Amino acid sequence: MRTAVRSLPLLDMPQGLVPEADAVVIPIHRNRGVWVGAAAAVVALVIAVAAIVTPPPTSVSVDDLSSRFGARASLDPAFGPSKVVMPELGLLSE
Amino acid sequence: MKRILALVVTLTLVPASAAWATELDELLERSLDASYTAEQIISCSTPDGVRDAVVTIAQSNGEIRMASTVTGDVQVSSGAGGWTLSRQGGVISSASVDSGVEPFEPLYQVEGAGSSDFLGRGAAVHRLLRDGVLRAQLVFDDETGALVAATTFSANGDTYCDRRFVVFDPTDPGFESQELVDSEGLQPQTGLETTLPESVAGFNRLDMYEDEVGFRFAYYSDGFFSFAIFETPTTVALPGAETVQFGEGAYKRTFTAGQVTYVWETRSGGMAMLGDLPPDLHEGVLMSLPASQTPGIFRRLWRSLFG
Secondary structure, eight states: OHHHHHTSOOOOOOTTSSOOOOOOOOOOOOOHHHHHHHHHHHHHHHHHHHHHHSOOOOOEEHHHHHHHHHHHHTTSTTOSTTTOOOOOHHHHTO | OHHHHHHHHHHHHHHHHHHHHHHHHHHHHHHHHOOEEEEEEEEEEETTEEEEEEEEEEEETTEEEEEESSSTTEEEEEETTEEEEEETTEEEEEEEBOOOSOOOOOSEEEEEEEEEEETTEEEEEEEEEETTEEEEEEEEETTTOOEEEEEEEOTTSOEEEEEEEEEEEOSOOOOOOOOSOSSOOBOOOSSOOOSOOSEETTEEEEEEEEOTTSOEEEEEESSSOEEEEEEESSOEEOTTOEEEEETTEEEEEEEETTEEEEEEEETTEEEEEEEOOOGGGHHHHHTTSSOOOOOOHHHHHHHHHHO
């Protein structure tokens, strides 16, 4: 039987005579968790880099503190010429 | 017999300590009543090197005006709860506070150390001892009562800061005591939730304040030295600071002539200490306060974004 089939003549069909079959889309079944994890890792990396690169806000200056300390110190019984709070003299010349 | 002896000792020592305390108060009070102009040299030996300054002083009616001889157009006026920094007549920075506590008995024993001649004038020398350790030597002008020299010491006897008048004119400068600030003084508050202890290394917490800009501060004193502790929502900038280690925490520190400033970061924000206490007391104070901690990445990010 097998020999009979093999002995059948081959037909070479001219191109275009028979329409080609549509390509079959085969879905790739990958784990969705991998993509979610990758995205989270990227976000975490961006946050970490931003946190490291961004300097912390420094809105409070020592002058703000010196003025309040100086005012309170002037109410101290020990207040006198040796207790006057002076800011950094170098900064005054700026 | 022992009870009688204890009673005698108690009756002898209690009035004596009260007399010492009264004497310090009286000396300082008389000093603040003096009126004069002067030039003062300040020299402090700090762990980070020597800090010097030369300033001019005018004192009248309980108010002291101080200016640097280097930058003469900049002046600090201080007294009665007010503090103003001005340049060429314009106010750069100012603050005004009130106090809610009565002065307490100083922890210092005052010893008379005789008379001396200071700038050609009669003067009296007094030594301040805390727990038997010499902490300061004060020189008062006999005639006016003005504090013309003050030397402070570390516990091992090393000199921390030496301040002395090099020019003294006992003439009243004649300026009228001015309203140092226009705004109403910041009122001390009670009942604030705080991590700041009531007593730190022998210093008592006297007043606590909460500022409209969102930070709190407490004022501590032992009757002579004093400092303030600030809690701020963000860190405090301290240009030119040295980084020092106390315990497991890192602190940034600067010294000026007569004052030290520490800043550090905690879990909840920033903290700072400003004061005139000698260096050997710094660690004891800082170790009693919320520790220096480096915040985590997410906390830093949160502060960066939202303050």
